[in-house]
Amino acid sequence: MAQGINLAIVGATGAVGQEMLKILEERQFPVNELILLADPREAGARIVFRGESFTVRGADAEAFKQADIALFAVNTEISQVLAPQAVENKCTVIDNSYAFRLDDRVPLVVPEVNPNDIDWHQGIIANPNCSTIIMVVAINPIHLAAGLKRVIVSTYQAVSGAGILGLKELEEQVRAWAAGETKNPEVFQHPIAFNVIPHIDAFMDEGYTREELKMVWETRKIMHAPDLKISATTVRVPVFRSHSESITLDLEKDLTPEQVKNILSQAPGVVVQDDPSQNIYPMPLNSSDTDEVYVGRIRRDISGERGIALWAAADQIRKGAATNAIQIAELVLNKNLF
Amino acid sequence: MAQGINLAIVGATGAVGQEMLKILEERQFPVNELILLADPREAGARIVFRGESFTVRGADAEAFKQADIALFAVNTEISQVLAPQAVENKCTVIDNSYAFRLDDRVPLVVPEVNPNDIDWHQGIIANPNCSTIIMVVAINPIHLAAGLKRVIVSTYQAVSGAGILGLKELEEQVRAWAAGETKNPEVFQHPIAFNVIPHIDAFMDEGYTREELKMVWETRKIMHAPDLKISATTVRVPVFRSHSESITLDLEKDLTPEQVKNILSQAPGVVVQDDPSQNIYPMPLNSSDTDEVYVGRIRRDISGERGIALWAAADQIRKGAATNAIQIAELVLNKNLF
Numbered sequence: 001m002a003q004g005i006n007l008a009i010v011g012a013t014g015a016v017g018q019e020m021l022k023i024l025e026e027r028q029f030p031v032n033e034l035i036l037l038a039d040p041r042e043a044g045a046r047i048v049f050r051g052e053s054f055t056v057r058g059a060d061a062e063a064f065k066q067a068d069i070a071l072f073a074v075n076t077e078i079s080q081v082l083a084p085q086a087v088e089n090k091c092t093v094i095d096n097s098y099a100f101r102l103d104d105r106v107p108l109v110v111p112e113v114n115p116n117d118i119d120w121h122q123g124i125i126a127n128p129n130c131s132t133i134i135m136v137v138a139i140n141p142i143h144l145a146a147g148l149k150r151v152i153v154s155t156y157q158a159v160s161g162a163g164i165l166g167l168k169e170l171e172e173q174v175r176a177w178a179a180g181e182t183k184n185p186e187v188f189q190h191p192i193a194f195n196v197i198p199h200i201d202a203f204m205d206e207g208y209t210r211e212e213l214k215m216v217w218e219t220r221k222i223m224h225a226p227d228l229k230i231s232a233t234t235v236r237v238p239v240f241r242s243h244s245e246s247i248t249l250d251l252e253k254d255l256t257p258e259q260v261k262n263i264l265s266q267a268p269g270v271v272v273q274d275d276p277s278q279n280i281y282p283m284p285l286n287s288s289d290t291d292e293v294y295v296g297r298i299r300r301d302i303s304g305e306r307g308i309a310l311w312a313a314a315d316q317i318r319k320g321a322a323t324n325a326i327q328i329a330e331l332v333l334n335k336n337l338f
Numbered sequence: 339m340a341q342g343i344n345l346a347i348v349g350a351t352g353a354v355g356q357e358m359l360k361i362l363e364e365r366q367f368p369v370n371e372l373i374l375l376a377d378p379r380e381a382g383a384r385i386v387f388r389g390e391s392f393t394v395r396g397a398d399a400e401a402f403k404q405a406d407i408a409l410f411a412v413n414t415e416i417s418q419v420l421a422p423q424a425v426e427n428k429c430t431v432i433d434n435s436y437a438f439r440l441d442d443r444v445p446l447v448v449p450e451v452n453p454n455d456i457d458w459h460q461g462i463i464a465n466p467n468c469s470t471i472i473m474v475v476a477i478n479p480i481h482l483a484a485g486l487k488r489v490i491v492s493t494y495q496a497v498s499g500a501g502i503l504g505l506k507e508l509e510e511q512v513r514a515w516a517a518g519e520t521k522n523p524e525v526f527q528h529p530i531a532f533n534v535i536p537h538i539d540a541f542m543d544e545g546y547t548r549e550e551l552k553m554v555w556e557t558r559k560i561m562h563a564p565d566l567k568i569s570a571t572t573v574r575v576p577v578f579r580s581h582s583e584s585i586t587l588d589l590e591k592d593l594t595p596e597q598v599k600n601i602l603s604q605a606p607g608v609v610v611q612d613d614p615s616q617n618i619y620p621m622p623l624n625s626s627d628t629d630e631v632y633v634g635r636i637r638r639d640i641s642g643e644r645g646i647a648l649w650a651a652a653d654q655i656r657k658g659a660a661t662n663a664i665q666i667a668e669l670v671l672n673k674n675l676f
Binding site: 154 | 490532533554614617621637638642
């Protein structure tokens with residue numbers, strides 16, 4: 001422990017994996033051995049960490065033998081295969097995919113909300129959906145103070161939520177437009193430049209997308225509020241980075257906007273950014289490359305009886321994924337739970 | 339009448355004024371004499387209508403003497419001065435600004451919703467806010483069928499809602515980005531390229547913007563529902579044209595999503611665009627340059643008891659402004675109310 005732990009990153013070449021490396025450096029995470037894993041086709045790539053060059057290896061069961069903790073930043077299908085192999089090899093998995101999030105044996109953790117849920121992990125801890133993380137950091141303190149009855153959220157999600165290829169698609173479509181050309185969509189269902197697309201992840205039952213239902217199911221699990229009423233509309237917007245959310249809350253107990261501001265200004269991981277007279281409110285441009293969830297436009301919901309409306313924004317690659325995973329790893333380390 | 343009417347357009351050189359001219363041509367509006375008015379500094383500009391070149395004149399009281407109807411597409415301050423002068427000169431005003439919308443003596447009209455309100459006009463008929471028009475066309479048929487109890491809306495509004503300068507600002511900022519440069523904001527409070535800004539129009543009491551309160555006040559007046567509970571969050575997105583809206587409705591009477599689809603597919607001015615399995619739903623890119631309000635993502639609101647969630651998009655320069663004004667003019671003409 002004095003020399004740190006052996007840490008594997010699975011998906012080290014992706015958008016979230018790359019951000020994880022940056023954050024591990026920033027937070028001086030005590031890494032002893034660093035094991036960078038990716039698709040075998042990317043094996044051999046070299047990545048610099050703390051001034052030292054590391055070679056990416058193809059991810060397989062063998063690779064986890066040296067690792068104490070593995071941060072998984074790959075898709076659900078790959079996590080489903082590799083995470084159990086890591087656990088068999090006595091490596092604690094913090095998984096960013098959807099694979100285990102709703103599994104009753106797997107804690108789903110946002111350290112500002114339910115840090116103690118990691119105590120009962122059995123090898124895998126799940127990192128929630130990005131939009132869900134941002135929302136629960138903002139609304140859980142209000143829930144604790146006044147009880148939430150109903151949550152209605154509409155999102156404004158950045159293209160990097162779809163990874164590096166999503167980022168590239170917006171960039172290429174905008175450059176094509178500037179050159180008087182067009183670039184057809186490959187990552188998104190429709191052109192995303194100068195458009196908004198009310199469709200993220202697959203459509204499921206009842207006309208909701210999986211992204212929308214993740215916000216329902218995962219929020220309930222993280223907040224230990226199995227009956228909380230939530231509905232979401234998740235929408236892709238032509239923004240590179242940082243998701244924004246328009247959130248309406250019905251409360252059990254009345255809170256004034258001033259009280260909500262006070263509660264949130266003392267809440268972990270939250271920055272209240274709320275001074276309309278100075279044009280200050282959360283936006284993607286100010287929240288990118290930070291670890292906090294910014295909350296503003298805090299006001300009474302004038303359509304409800306005891307309601308609050310607010311607007312949140314946060315960097316979904318950092319707090320919505322990489323930072324949250326590393327915060328979980330820090331908890332695992334501090335509690336000696338690996 | 340057989341030869342048409344004498345029609346003035348005030349603000350003929352602006353985004354809405356230009357669109358009005360296009361729509362008058364398309365709809366073969368019976369114009370006898372066309373009087374194009376604008377800021378005196380723009381007097382002398384020439385505009386082609388139906389293949390004929392017209393000279394723009396500076397707007398003043400005198401100019402309305404020849405006009406039967408004037409379509410106003412200027413800001414509130416100018417409408418406040420000029421509209422009464424037009425009325426004094428026996429010219430019926432259809433005003434696109436905020437100046438008279440909440441005046442009890444002035445009907446506020448969306449022809450698909452409250453066409454008969456024009457019957458009691460006293461010289462001025464107000465054209466509603468663009469986001470409001472789009473919303474009421476989509477939700478009024480549901481209100482008539484099942485009674486609305488509560489409306490919660492979050493908008494995704496195009497830059498052209500701020501006129502030609504708004505359009506230009508997004509274009510210039512994106513071109514600057516493509517050239518590796520930056521272009522500071524002048525029209526919007528913050529950069530709009532690759533950003534979203536939860537701030538449209540001025541902040542008023544209680545933390546709401548005027549744009550948000552317009553959606554409350556104007557919807558109630560148009561729908562004759564003075565007590566309807568509504569709250570709005572209005573947000574600028576980097577889209578050139580067409581506003582989108584995420585709308586959650588609480589109903590008095592239960593309606594299934596199928597029933598709502600049936601109601602809306604027969605509703606005037608609405609196109610139901612709702613086939614998730616084929617990636618079909620309303621978007622700015624498909625609704626631009628059309629006159630309809632597109633509605634999709636129609637589903638049960640899973641947070642409510644008798645709720646419906648839906649997604650609407652429409653060209654806010656056309657149906658949200660110019661088309662609606664010309665539809666009002668057509669009603670005035672047909673009812674001989676000028």
